[in-house]
Amino acid sequence: MTNRFQIHTTPLEDLNVLERKPIGDHRGFLERMHCNADLEELLNGSTIVQINRTLTQQRGTVRGMHFQQPPHCEKKIISCLRGEIFDVAVDLRPDSETYLQWHGVTLSESNHLTFFIPEGFAHGFQTLTDDCELLYLHTAFYHAESEAGLDATDPDLAIEWPLEFAQRSDRDNRLPKLDDGFNGIQL
Numbered sequence: 761m762t763n764r765f766q767i768h769t770t771p772l773e774d775l776n777v778l779e780r781k782p783i784g785d786h787r788g789f790l791e792r793m794h795c796n797a798d799l800e801e802l803l804n805g806s807t808i809v810q811i812n813r814t815l816t817q818q819r820g821t822v823r824g825m826h827f828q829q830p831p832h833c834e835k836k837i838i839s840c841l842r843g844e845i846f847d848v849a850v851d852l853r854p855d856s857e858t859y860l861q862w863h864g865v866t867l868s869e870s871n872h873l874t875f876f877i878p879e880g881f882a883h884g885f886q887t888l889t890d891d892c893e894l895l896y897l898h899t900a901f902y903h904a905e906s907e908a909g910l911d912a913t914d915p916d917l918a919i920e921w922p923l924e925f926a927q928r929s930d931r932d933n934r935l936p937k938l939d940d941g942f943n944g945i946q947l
């Protein structure tokens with residue numbers, strides 16, 4: 761099978777950026793958004809069980825940093841279908857050499873990049889344009905009681921957000937900081 765994804769590693773172990781390879785012609789293009797065969801190694805036995813789409817209307821809005829607690833940890837495969845975002849993952853695995861480090865990547869409607877975030881990471885993003893639409897592929901079902909997060913403005917995380925914050929959810933405004941007794945995610 762033709763591999764329609766180039767896999768780029770990042771400075772954080774197990775965190776990858778996928779470059780989708782569109783096939784273009786005079787009508788436009790076709791590109792694969794997901795393939796269990798092409799991504800078999802990264803999926804490492806997981807399969808996609810839920811797909812979410814979000815719209816974020818205002819530029820500068822931040823969602824995150826979110827994750828699901830064990831045993832509901834998940835891989836997330838994130839693409840931006842409209843607009844442009846700064847997408848961030850934080851390594852929360854205490855045994856990792858890159859524990860508490862973050863990595864950001866710009867995803868846009870035109871750069872054909874997808875963020876592949878494994879279990880044990882928090883995820884969040886800031887919109888760089890109005891009206892951003894994201895497509896999320898998840899390897900675990902949404903489990904409200906397992907939802908957790910960290911404050912995106914935590915100085916100990918020191919994420920360099922590109923813009924002033926425009927909006928956050930009430931829940932995200934109340935998320936704890938590392939200093940509030942966070943011990944990492946034990947997978």
Ligand SMILES: Cc1cn([C@H]2C[C@H](O)[C@@H](COP(=O)(O)OP(=O)(O)O[C@H]3O[C@@H](C)C(=O)[C@@H](O)[C@H]3O)O2)c(=O)[nH]c1=O
Nearest residue numbers: 812814823824825826827836883884885896902929931
């Ligand atoms: C994530 C999710 C939320 N919901 C509900 C809960 C709530 O009523 C409403 C909106 O949810 P939230 O406010 O949590 O949406 P949001 O803040 O956009 O949450 C998302 O943030 C980004 C950064 C992620 O990484 C995602 O996995 C997810 O956590 O949708 C579901 O029904 N199913 C789901 O899979």
